[in-house]
Amino acid sequence: MAKTYYDQDANWELMNGKTIAIIGYGSQGHAHALNLKDSGANVIVGLYEGSKSKKVAEEHGLKVYTVAEAVKQADITTVLIPDEKQADVYKTEIAPNLKPGSALVFAHGFNIHYQQIVPPADVDVFMVAPKGPGHLVRRTYTEGSGVPVVFAVHQDASGKCFDLALAYAKGLGALRAGALQTTFRDETEEDLFGEQAVLMGGVCQLMQTGFEVLVEAGYPPEMAYFECFHEMKLIVDLCYEGGFTKMRQSCSDTAEYGDYMVGPRIITEDTKKEMKKVLKEIQDGTFARNWLLENKAAGRVNFLMERRLHAEHPIEKVGKELRAMMPWLKDGADLSKD
Ligand code: NDP
Ligand code: MG
Numbered sequence: 001m002a003k004t005y006y007d008q009d010a011n012w013e014l015m016n017g018k019t020i021a022i023i024g025y026g027s028q029g030h031a032h033a034l035n036l037k038d039s040g041a042n043v044i045v046g047l048y049e050g051s052k053s054k055k056v057a058e059e060h061g062l063k064v065y066t067v068a069e070a071v072k073q074a075d076i077t078t079v080l081i082p083d084e085k086q087a088d089v090y091k092t093e094i095a096p097n098l099k100p101g102s103a104l105v106f107a108h109g110f111n112i113h114y115q116q117i118v119p120p121a122d123v124d125v126f127m128v129a130p131k132g133p134g135h136l137v138r139r140t141y142t143e144g145s146g147v148p149v150v151f152a153v154h155q156d157a158s159g160k161c162f163d164l165a166l167a168y169a170k171g172l173g174a175l176r177a178g179a180l181q182t183t184f185r186d187e188t189e190e191d192l193f194g195e196q197a198v199l200m201g202g203v204c205q206l207m208q209t210g211f212e213v214l215v216e217a218g219y220p221p222e223m224a225y226f227e228c229f230h231e232m233k234l235i236v237d238l239c240y241e242g243g244f245t246k247m248r249q250s251c252s253d254t255a256e257y258g259d260y261m262v263g264p265r266i267i268t269e270d271t272k273k274e275m276k277k278v279l280k281e282i283q284d285g286t287f288a289r290n291w292l293l294e295n296k297a298a299g300r301v302n303f304l305m306e307r308r309l310h311a312e313h314p315i316e317k318v319g320k321e322l323r324a325m326m327p328w329l330k331d332g333a334d335l336s337k338d
């Protein structure tokens with residue numbers, strides 16, 4: 001078993017007298033800033049001129065500066081803007097202002113691992129990557145629990161980078177749940193594989209295709225939505241609480257028999273082969289290159305077209321109508337205010 005670190009393993013005193021600049025105030029940014037501030041750290045926020053997030057951060061009681069100005073003041077700079085924008089902002093605004101002996105922090109290894117950002121030798125570089133969306137990182141902190149993290153040291157200039165990373169994770173509330181040490185490489189590759197093959201790519205395509213099969217066979221879209229989409233959460237909650245075993249115990253034996261007989265016909269040996277290919281393309285940098293090119297050369301046209309097509313899919317239309325009848329669901333809520 002890999003060693004898991006908890007609150008008693010971290011030394012929060014290391015944060016004494018240090019200023020933490022959180023660059024970006026989106027999903028992760030607001031959670032890091034507010035949790036670290038509530039833990040007692042001196043936190044400031046760095047944003048570009050005209051950023052939509054500025055007002056939100058100020059309403060939350062934080063001082064907002066330009067990225068360059070925030071980095072100048074910082075002993076710890078955390079880069080929490082979208083991965084595809086980090087390299088440009090790093091080159092123009094972060095690198096020229098980074099204090100020797102300070103620390104540079106990431107929540108995902110992408111830019112360091114694929115060498116889009118190459119920090120100078122005189123700064124600490126570490127990662128604290130929450131294993132959950134930013135809004136949960138904030139909400140669980142306020143509730144007294146936390147989202148687990150993986151953390152990694154890329155460059156230890158001060159000789160204290162490991163301890164600093166643990167202290168940072170503690171301030172985030174993550175050590176209530178546990179922190180696992182990893183490397184930038186493993187975190188990047190596992191994270192990309194997980195979201196592509198399983199959590200988003202795999203699961204969304206599975207739900208959507210199941211819905212299409214039922215609707216094309218003449219079943220009402222509302223029923224197809226409940227069956228292939230809505231129920232997913234109920235099933236996943238049971239797995240989350242007690243593994244596949246608890247989920248299967250809670251379902252009928254008929255369902256369980258169908259699960260064993262049909263599952264391998266849907267996710268086949270060919271699917272597994274394709275997953276391995278996906279992992280290779282992550283490991284050899286093909287995926288990263290394509291995504292960076294899509295952002296630069298293609299101006300995100302393919303990405304934006306896919307986003308529009310998926311948003312227009314009938315499963316989204318019928319889902320919106322049905323969820324409107326379930327007022328306890330927070331559809332349409334502004335996540336940044338969570
Ligand atoms: P978001 O897309 O939520 O961050 C957007 C924020 O960055 C906004 O405040 C935006 O301002 C600001 N921003 C955009 N461009 C610039 C710029 N040029 N200069 C300064 N600020 C800018 O990012 P995420 O929180 O999703 O991701 C941040 C990092 O965390 C990434 O490395 C990601 O991989 C990692 N991560 C994210 C997770 C998540 O839950 N989303 C989970 C684990 C890791 P504006 O409001 O004006 O657009
Ligand atoms: Mg990710």
Ligand code: MG
Pocket residue numbers: none
């Ligand atoms: Mg059923």
